[in-house]
Amino acid sequence: MNTKLRERDIEIDFTNAIDTLVFDQMKAGQPNYHGIGEMHRVDFIVELDEAILFVEVKDPGNPKAQEKGLQKFRSELNDGTLSSTFASKFIDSFFYRWAEDKLSKEVYYLSLVTLEGEVLPNFSDEIAKKLPPAGKSSQRWHRHPVKNCQVFNLETWNENFPKWPVTRVAAVTVAGVKQ
Amino acid sequence: MLEKLELTNFTSFERLDVTFSAKINVIVGENGTGKTHLLKAAYALCAGAPLFKNKSDLNDDELATALTTKLIRLFMPLDDKLGKLHRQGATEQAHFSARFFQGQKISATFFNNSKALAIQSRANYEKFQNEAVFIPTKEVLSFMKGFNSLYEKYGLSFDQSYQDICLLLDLPEIRPENLNAKSKWAIEQIEKVCDGRFVFYGGGKVTFRTEHTEYSANAMAEGFRKAGMLARLLETGAIQPGASGPLFWDEPETNMNPKLMKLLVEILLEMARNGQQIILATHDYVLLKWFDLLMDNKGKDDHVRFHALYRDGDGRVKVDSVDDYRAITPNAIADTFNELTKEQVNKKMGGLGK
Numbered sequence: 313m314n315t316k317l318r319e320r321d322i323e324i325d326f327t328n329a330i331d332t333l334v335f336d337q338m339k340a341g342q343p344n345y346h347g348i349g350e351m352h353r354v355d356f357i358v359e360l361d362e363a364i365l366f367v368e369v370k371d372p373g374n375p376k377a378q379e380k381g382l383q384k385f386r387s388e389l390n391d392g393t394l395s396s397t398f399a400s401k402f403i404d405s406f407f408y409r410w411a412e413d414k415l416s417k418e419v420y421y422l423s424l425v426t427l428e429g430e431v432l433p434n435f436s437d438e439i440a441k442k443l444p445p446a447g448k449s450s451q452r453w454h455r456h457p458v459k460n461c462q463v464f465n466l467e468t469w470n471e472n473f474p475k476w477p478v479t480r481v482a483a484v485t486v487a488g489v490k491q
Numbered sequence: 492m493l494e495k496l497e498l499t500n501f502t503s504f505e506r507l508d509v510t511f512s513a514k515i516n517v518i519v520g521e522n523g524t525g526k527t528h529l530l531k532a533a534y535a536l537c538a539g540a541p542l543f544k545n546k547s548d549l550n551d552d553e554l555a556t557a558l559t560t561k562l563i564r565l566f567m568p569l570d571d572k573l574g575k576l577h578r579q580g581a582t583e584q585a586h587f588s589a590r591f592f593q594g595q596k597i598s599a600t601f602f603n604n605s606k607a608l609a610i611q612s613r614a615n616y617e618k619f620q621n622e623a624v625f626i627p628t629k630e631v632l633s634f635m636k637g638f639n640s641l642y643e644k645y646g647l648s649f650d651q652s653y654q655d656i657c658l659l660l661d662l663p664e665i666r667p668e669n670l671n672a673k674s675k676w677a678i679e680q681i682e683k684v685c686d687g688r689f690v691f692y693g694g695g696k697v698t699f700r701t702e703h704t705e706y707s708a709n710a711m712a713e714g715f716r717k718a719g720m721l722a723r724l725l726e727t728g729a730i731q732p733g734a735s736g737p738l739f740w741d742e743p744e745t746n747m748n749p750k751l752m753k754l755l756v757e758i759l760l761e762m763a764r765n766g767q768q769i770i771l772a773t774h775d776y777v778l779l780k781w782f783d784l785l786m787d788n789k790g791k792d793d794h795v796r797f798h799a800l801y802r803d804g805d806g807r808v809k810v811d812s813v814d815d816y817r818a819i820t821p822n823a824i825a826d827t828f829n830e831l832t833k834e835q836v837n838k839k840m841g842g843l844g845k
Contacts (some may be wrong), residue, residue, distance in 0.1 A: 328715065360843065362843075363843055365843075388571075389702055420840065420843065428817070428825070429828050429829045429832065430776050430780070430828040432828065432832055432833070433828055433831040433832060436832075437837070447720035452539050459839060460835070460840055462832070462835055462836070462839070464832065467829075468829055468832045468833075471833070472828075472832070472833060472836045472840075472844065472845075473843075473844030473845070474844070474845060475844045475845060476844045
């Protein structure tokens, strides 16, 4: 099993994972083909002995990021669309994994977004309150769908999760062609 | 405008050199690193301006006496003794000096048993006549009625920056033709956001007037009272971009909501574009971020310099001055947000990933 998962230039090594999955695989014929384009998808799902991690990666801090994309990202961050998208990714992925009967452990939703550390606590809370039960408490619930919903940047991720080191990897070029 | 400040063995500073931007300066740092002391020391050294306006041939002794009084009233050292401002444990003299953009200089020294400062040197200091303004942390509109006479008569536990600001707020309005267009714009913006204006009757009496009625100033939100102080200082010409000395502002964010903060930063940037030097101290990320987002260093030639105060391994206060918010190290404000992230991990991740 490959413990290293990569989303464009960001690579995370979940060294103690017992299973890893590129969850948003939309190429037919590839292992773990997702196949339902209508559903939002997190990037990775990682199974540990005692927990399941849903992982979403966004890299606005990439030195190669284009101005147009950054403007869209900033505007979605400001108007709340981005947190809604992050919430939808969790909810739909959760539903999908439930249908696969793969939700036997507690789920943690960890996102890696290359933003300034100052905006992360607030952005984490913004996503969390859009996840069921939307900040309410229900007496009838016996389980909570997400144990922790939190957003990190490269520095805070590495500081808090030494067993899952994240690195920015340079794109491999062969004869000038990006692979 | 203040260009450079040097402090040696003064309060908690063993040795600190700060080079200011002619536009906007933001001082950050944890509690106890001396942000307010830095502002007050700089403000005290600007105190020559009103002195020389009143008496242009002030000699060194008279100047030393006046600056000593200013320092004591601003810092309120124990038993009103100047020597208490000498850094504890220092064996050398306390020394502080300021250099202004037009080449004027002043430097002074004292020791732990000195009754007054000794002017060490001065160059064209009498020519620095642009009066500085210091806005302290607390708003004053709610208590300025009668404050000045009380302050003169009794030993109140307010430092002199409160008296100074009350006196400036009580000045009459400048003639409309002399009101800077940008000041007029800023006053209108503040009135719009507060939905009315503060009216100053003299003697510290202040009310708040809307289109239909008049209220006690105390009935207004503290954040509005703070914004009202800025509007009034512009209205009286105490702050006149291009003509007045530096504007010092200690924690402008206190009691201000984030929306008001955006307007405040827009106004400060506009004032700086028109020649107003601004030196403020803050703990607030929102204020820093608004500067970062609203400044236009290309089209409008904005400049914001961040001065981070911190203690080194030996407990000495140091300063790191940078022109990009992201380059501030150490950044006590950013560190606090990282602490929040860490605490949530500790509380909710149960050791996963460690």
